[in-house]
Amino acid sequence: MMRVRTNLFVLLSLAFLLCVLHSSAQLPPDAVVSARLLDAHLQDWAFKALSSPRTGVPYDAQVPTNLTGIKVSAVRLRSGSLRTKGVQSYKEFDIPIGVAESPYVERLVLVYHNLGNWSHKFYPLPGYSYLTPLLGLLAYSGTNLSASGLPELDLRASHKPVLVKFPYVEPAPFGALPKCVYFDLHGSPQFDIVLPGNVCSTMQQGHFSIVVESNAPSQAPSDGKNKFMLKIVVPSVVGGVVLLIILWLLLVRVRRYCERKSIQQMEGVAHSSETLDITYIGDTKVPSAFGIRTSPTIENDYFP
Numbered sequence: 124m125m126r127v128r129t130n131l132f133v134l135l136s137l138a139f140l141l142c143v144l145h146s147s148a149q150l151p152p153d154a155v156v157s158a159r160l161l162d163a164h165l166q167d168w169a170f171k172a173l174s175s176p177r178t179g180v181p182y183d184a185q186v187p188t189n190l191t192g193i194k195v196s197a198v199r200l201r202s203g204s205l206r207t208k209g210v211q212s213y214k215e216f217d218i219p220i221g222v223a224e225s226p227y228v229e230r231l232v233l234v235y236h237n238l239g240n241w242s243h244k245f246y247p248l249p250g251y252s253y254l255t256p257l258l259g260l261l262a263y264s265g266t267n268l269s270a271s272g273l274p275e276l277d278l279r280a281s282h283k284p285v286l287v288k289f290p291y292v293e294p295a296p297f298g299a300l301p302k303c304v305y306f307d308l309h310g311s312p313q314f315d316i317v318l319p320g321n322v323c324s325t326m327q328q329g330h331f332s333i334v335v336e337s338n339a340p341s342q343a344p345s346d347g348k349n350k351f352m353l354k355i356v357v358p359s360v361v362g363g364v365v366l367l368i369i370l371w372l373l374l375v376r377v378r379r380y381c382e383r384k385s386i387q388q389m390e391g392v393a394h395s396s397e398t399l400d401i402t403y404i405g406d407t408k409v410p411s412a413f414g415i416r417t418s419p420t421i422e423n424d425y426f427p
């Protein structure tokens with residue numbers, strides 16, 4: 124009974140620890156919702172720009188005035204030509220041959236996003252600053268150009284990666300290392316190295332930028348400190364306490380096991396037929412077994 128409860132406690136502690144660690148590497152849920160809503164609106168606005176499109180020609184779309192700063196564009200392609208020819212340069216994206224969508228459609232539309240000064244609003248990334256606008260590339264079926272609320276197709280590169288070439292990157296603070304960041308459609312960020320020429324590479328669709336770790340504590344004393352407390356100190360302390368509890372439980376378990384072992388050994392000794400005689404040396408009681416075991420003999424063989 125005791126053991127079951129202890130195991131359950133350890134499991135719960137571990138689950139809690141994992142939750143704490145995991146939650147720091149994901150956009151907050153409301154941000155994911157608003158980012159996905161934005162994707163849906165941008166698809167809608169981008170498709171409106173494609174009234175009678177020529178295949179392979181990009182069309183820039185209008186965004187409402189309350190989203191000024193965001194740019195969106197769309198290009199319609201034959202799926203076969205995307206796979207066999209790629210797209211040399213669509214805005215900042217270089218699409219190699221071998222990129223395919225699933226499920227298969229005959230024509231598809233690539234929607235391009237440039238979130239401009241809205242990047243950190245829709246994709247808040249605590250502890251990092253954006254050095255470029257966040258750029259997005261998402262694929263939709265091009266069968267019905269008046270459709271809205273379309274699901275994204277799954278777009279994947281097979282041989283070579285899609286390259287994102289950032290023409291302008293804000294200089295990073297001295298000593299800081301810029302990184303590529305990639306958000307999938309669920310809002311989980313992944314980091315990667317920046318290739319020469321401010322290039323990020325990807326095998327999938329999503330949103331891309333170059334970021335740098337912001338030394339928040341020194342930049343914004345109160346806000347930064349709070350973030351630092353929330354993101355670093357609190358999880359570390361909680362994690363430490365949980366680890367200590369687990370260690371302590373293990374120690375208790377090991378000690379109990381050892382005690383049980385030694386009691387069993389003592390019982391074993393007590394029950395064995397060989398009883399120990401007790402001898403007194405001065406005031407001290409010592410066990411002695413003289414005469415019961417074979418008495419020691421001097422082995423002369425080794426001394427020539």
Ligand SMILES: *[C@@H]1O[C@H](CO)[C@@H](O)[C@H](O)[C@H]1NC(C)=O
Pocket residue numbers: 187189190
């Ligand atoms: C922009 O305005 C529309 C209504 O015209 C509103 O539904 C939407 O929430 C606004 N977006 C932002 C980001 O303020």
Ligand SMILES: *[C@@H]1O[C@H](CO)[C@@H](O)[C@H](O)[C@H]1NC(C)=O
Pocket residue numbers: 191192240241244
């Ligand atoms: C981005 O800049 C535009 C003007 O260029 C402004 O209207 C808009 O409010 C800005 N957006 C944010 C999130 O600051």
Ligand SMILES: *[C@@H]1O[C@H](CO)[C@@H](O)[C@H](O)[C@H]1NC(C)=O
Pocket residue numbers: 267268269270271
């Ligand atoms: C295209 O989508 C629109 C809006 O969802 C719908 O009303 C229309 O029937 C669709 N057209 C075809 C040919 O599926």
